[in-house]
Amino acid sequence: MRSRALIWLAAIIVLSSLQTSRAFAYESTFTLAKDPAYVTISGGYFDYVRGNDTGAEISLEYRSDYELGWFKPFAHGAYVTNGMTFLGAGLLLDLQVGDNWIVQPSFVPTWWRGKSGQFDLDLGSALEFRSRLEVAYRFENKSRLGVSITHTSNASTGDTNPGTEAVMLNVSVPTSMFTLP
DSSP, X not given: OHHHHHHHHHHHHHHHHHHHSGGGSSXXXXXXXXXXXXXXXEEEEESTTTOSSOEEEEEEEEEOOOOBTTBEEEEEEEEETTSOEEEEEEEEOXXXXXXXXXXXXXXXXXXXXXXXXXXXXXXXXXXXXXXXXXXXXEOTTSOEEEEEEEEEEOTTOSSOOOOEEEEEEEEXXXXXXXXXX
């Protein structure tokens, strides 16, 4: 419960600071970002709240530009240096604030594999759910640099539900940059 409170507190602080910054003085409403498909590479700190089974997390995502109403589908894969892996597909919401800021909540069911080392963290179920809040700056070429906070748990579908959090630095590059001229 403490970790969820920390995530919501961080989200409120980030959004409040964005709202009061000079960049948003002229426009304070969210609009749907009409951006291209992305490949996103992330790196960060896994299990930072409890600190029992910490490790470096590396993730790779494909974020589609296909729209399902307000949402966009994406595929997610992550590896943690403590031996865990996560694979899944979910939905995200691209909200644009001003000209260059993106706020992106997302949700993805994942298949979790592995127990970690020293404390043998067992997330309680092979099915885990990850929620994330990302705040990113979008450059003129549409690439993005952002930070995100995630919470992963099995939503009490398993015998135990310890959950875990990660804080990540994200680099998103439009897939059009990978095509040959």
